[in-house]
Amino acid sequence: MTAAQGPVAIAVHGGAGTLDPSALTPEKEAAYRSVLSTAVRRGHAVLAAGGSAIDAVETAVRVLEDTPLFNAGRGSVFTAEGTHEMDAAIMQGNDLRAGAVASVQNVKNPVGLARLVMEKTDHVILSGWGAFEFAHQQKVALEDDEYFFDQLRHDQWQEVRGSTEVRLDHSTGEKKFGTVGAVALDAHGHLAAATSTGGMTNKRFQRIGDSPVIGAGTYANDATCAISCTGNGEAFLRAVAAHDVHALMLYKGLSLEEAVHIVVHEKLPPLDGEGGLIAVDKNGRIVLDFNCIGMYRARIDAEGEWVGIFR
Amino acid sequence: MTAAQGPVAIAVHGGAGTLDPSALTPEKEAAYRSVLSTAVRRGHAVLAAGGSAIDAVETAVRVLEDTPLFNAGRGSVFTAEGTHEMDAAIMQGNDLRAGAVASVQNVKNPVGLARLVMEKTDHVILSGWGAFEFAHQQKVALEDDEYFFDQLRHDQWQEVRGSTEVRLDHSTGEKKFGTVGAVALDAHGHLAAATSTGGMTNKRFQRIGDSPVIGAGTYANDATCAISCTGNGEAFLRAVAAHDVHALMLYKGLSLEEAVHIVVHEKLPPLDGEGGLIAVDKNGRIVLDFNCIGMYRARIDAEGEWVGIFR
Numbered sequence: 169m170t171a172a173q174g175p176v177a178i179a180v181h182g183g184a185g186t187l188d189p190s191a192l193t194p195e196k197e198a199a200y201r202s203v204l205s206t207a208v209r210r211g212h213a214v215l216a217a218g219g220s221a222i223d224a225v226e227t228a229v230r231v232l233e234d235t236p237l238f239n240a241g242r243g244s245v246f247t248a249e250g251t252h253e254m255d256a257a258i259m260q261g262n263d264l265r266a267g268a269v270a271s272v273q274n275v276k277n278p279v280g281l282a283r284l285v286m287e288k289t290d291h292v293i294l295s296g297w298g299a300f301e302f303a304h305q306q307k308v309a310l311e312d313d314e315y316f317f318d319q320l321r322h323d324q325w326q327e328v329r330g331s332t333e334v335r336l337d338h339s340t341g342e343k344k345f346g347t348v349g350a351v352a353l354d355a356h357g358h359l360a361a362a363t364s365t366g367g368m369t370n371k372r373f374q375r376i377g378d379s380p381v382i383g384a385g386t387y388a389n390d391a392t393c394a395i396s397c398t399g400n401g402e403a404f405l406r407a408v409a410a411h412d413v414h415a416l417m418l419y420k421g422l423s424l425e426e427a428v429h430i431v432v433h434e435k436l437p438p439l440d441g442e443g444g445l446i447a448v449d450k451n452g453r454i455v456l457d458f459n460c461i462g463m464y465r466a467r468i469d470a471e472g473e474w475v476g477i478f479r
Numbered sequence: 480m481t482a483a484q485g486p487v488a489i490a491v492h493g494g495a496g497t498l499d500p501s502a503l504t505p506e507k508e509a510a511y512r513s514v515l516s517t518a519v520r521r522g523h524a525v526l527a528a529g530g531s532a533i534d535a536v537e538t539a540v541r542v543l544e545d546t547p548l549f550n551a552g553r554g555s556v557f558t559a560e561g562t563h564e565m566d567a568a569i570m571q572g573n574d575l576r577a578g579a580v581a582s583v584q585n586v587k588n589p590v591g592l593a594r595l596v597m598e599k600t601d602h603v604i605l606s607g608w609g610a611f612e613f614a615h616q617q618k619v620a621l622e623d624d625e626y627f628f629d630q631l632r633h634d635q636w637q638e639v640r641g642s643t644e645v646r647l648d649h650s651t652g653e654k655k656f657g658t659v660g661a662v663a664l665d666a667h668g669h670l671a672a673a674t675s676t677g678g679m680t681n682k683r684f685q686r687i688g689d690s691p692v693i694g695a696g697t698y699a700n701d702a703t704c705a706i707s708c709t710g711n712g713e714a715f716l717r718a719v720a721a722h723d724v725h726a727l728m729l730y731k732g733l734s735l736e737e738a739v740h741i742v743v744h745e746k747l748p749p750l751d752g753e754g755g756l757i758a759v760d761k762n763g764r765i766v767l768d769f770n771c772i773g774m775y776r777a778r779i780d781a782e783g784e785w786v787g788i789f790r
Contacts, residue, residue, distance in 0.1 A: 264717045264718070264750060265717070270581075270606060270687065271609070289684075291684070291686045291713060292687075292712075292713045292717065293686065293687040293688075293692075293716070294684040294687070295581060295582055295606050295607060295685040296582065296606060296607040296608070296685045297607070298582070298683060298684035298685025298686065299685065301683075301684060302683075302684045372612075372613075373602070373605040373606075373609035373610060373612060373613045374605060374606040374607045374608065374610065375602045375604065375605055375606075375609065376581065376603075376605070376606050377604075381604075381692055381693075382692075382716050382717060382719065383692075383694045383695065383716075383719035384694065402601060402602060402603045405577070405603045405694075406575045406576070406577055406603065406693060407575070408693065408694035408719065411694060411719040411722050412726070415722070415727075416726075416730060419726055419727060419730035419731045420730045420731075439575060
């Protein structure tokens with residue numbers, strides 16, 4: 169490993185949506201802030217030790233997958249069949265390598281499996297039972313259905329079970345929500361992004377959202393920035409949201425802040441694209457922006473650590 | 480339907496790769512040219528009658544899916560399990576609506592199913608058994624495994640069966656290859672794109688390529704162009720190839736020809752991105768470009784009909 173030289177920066181998110189501030193008790197808020205802080209600190213520790221951006225984002229996302237507080241990994245919502253189907257992606261900006269899994273079940277840390285897709289296969293996206301078979305072959309940690317059982321998520325599912333209604337994880341005020349993600353710049357000037365989600369409550373038909381799609385929910389390119397999105401996945405897919413931020417910087421010369429603002433506040437809303445994204449550029453500038461009431465988020469950069477939920 | 484006013488244009492492809500010219504007998508070449516011509520003419524007839532670009536691309540792609548000559552629909556290659564898993568996507572440029580299916584089996588025309596995802600659901604991508612369940616519910620035409628059986632595809636599979644080798648459909652000279660796709664501009668100024676594929680011979684793990692991914696293998700936006708890609712899917716995913724053409728036009732002001740050239744000849748090759756794409760812009764200008772020996776392709780525009788295989 170070469171000596172660390174440049175600035176480092178990392179940000180994480182735990183989802184965005186129409187959270188009701190009055191429904192968030194001080195105890196709940198403290199719990200969210202605590203795990204966001206833990207995630208961003210663990211990722212930052214990797215960077216501070218001269219580690220890579222890809223290791224940092226994987227480390228941070230694993231923390232967020234391991235808590236039942238967010239809709240990813242352990243806290244994933246129930247599908248229409250009562251199962252948990254998870255999506256995740258990871259990408260590194262130095263060589264544009266990427267890996268992703270879609271609609272995978274029983275994998276403890278989908279972000280880790282996405283990393284193995286990137287490193288151990290010639291593919292980018294594996295899905296369904298095929299992704300599970302690959303997980304088994306790679307001997308990643310699997311968990312039985314009880315591990316993913318959570319009373320609140322189960323109650324959310326019971327409310328809409330048997331109907332054709334699907335529910336975004338952030339569509340009710342007082343309930344947990346949150347696709348999770350992380351973006352990082354390491355001291356070697358490399359960027360990386362990772363995203364992980366349990367999708368929508370009562371989803372059917374093995375729907376795939378934006379999270380595992382390179383360019384939509386997840387993107388990293390050392391020439392510009394690293395991005396992880398959260399929100400109404402279909403809109404982010406149609407907007408090719410993460411790649412659009414990159415393109416606005418690369419081809420129009422916009423700053424990260426300007427490019428993110430256009431995508432979050434101008435491009436996504438006409439497509440019913442409620443949500444937000446976290447981003448870091450090659451200079452370590454972090455932008456955390458959203459077009460809804462709140463986004464669980466935290467960052468550590470040159471200005472120190474900061475954790476936020478509402479505006 | 481308002482009266483048709485502007486120019487119309489349509490192009491189709493049947494895959495790109497390292498085809499060996501000496502292996503293509505006059506009889507085979509005539510068969511390929513005939514079906515490409517039929518597809519582009521059927522699509523053009525829709526446009527000439529004042530129909531929509533989305534109807535035109537679906538019509539053209541159905542013709543290419545119904546022949547065993549190309550790797551899509553009926554001619555899809557065998558997976559490692561001896562099944563046929565197909566991907567398809569469709570997108571319309573006026574409102575950026577899109578639909579896609581990934582790893583779906585036994586559906587006669589995956590492009591039609593992708594269109595139903597766009598029109599009948601709130602989702603963009605359905606996958607695996609979920610996509611099949613949706614197909615069954617929508618009562619689309621299903622076919623049993625015999626329909627998809629083709630001796631040449633079966634022989635290709637036997638050669639690599641039991642190994643971990645996967646084979647791109649265009650990686651051997653004298654054999655059939657070809658993801659298929661279509662792009663069109665209608666007289667109302669709207670653009671659309673569609674792509675359909677059977678993926679890679681002996682593929683495993685329900686791998687998803689670029690074809691069903693909006694922004695990677697398929698993209699349409701009335702502001703710029705409509706694109707359908709073919710080639711090494713992983714590279715097109717990592718390059719977010721179709722959206723990159725759009726972004727180069729929108730943000731740098733490049734022509735369609737310039738934007739396509741950058742993506743096909745500068746962006747994709749460093750990622751091992753062998754292949755090509757077809758594109759049409761909002762003025763009816765068609766570009767058919769590739770970085771390999773050949774691409775099965777045809778177009779009808781203001782200059783009339785043209786069909787080609789090699790450079």
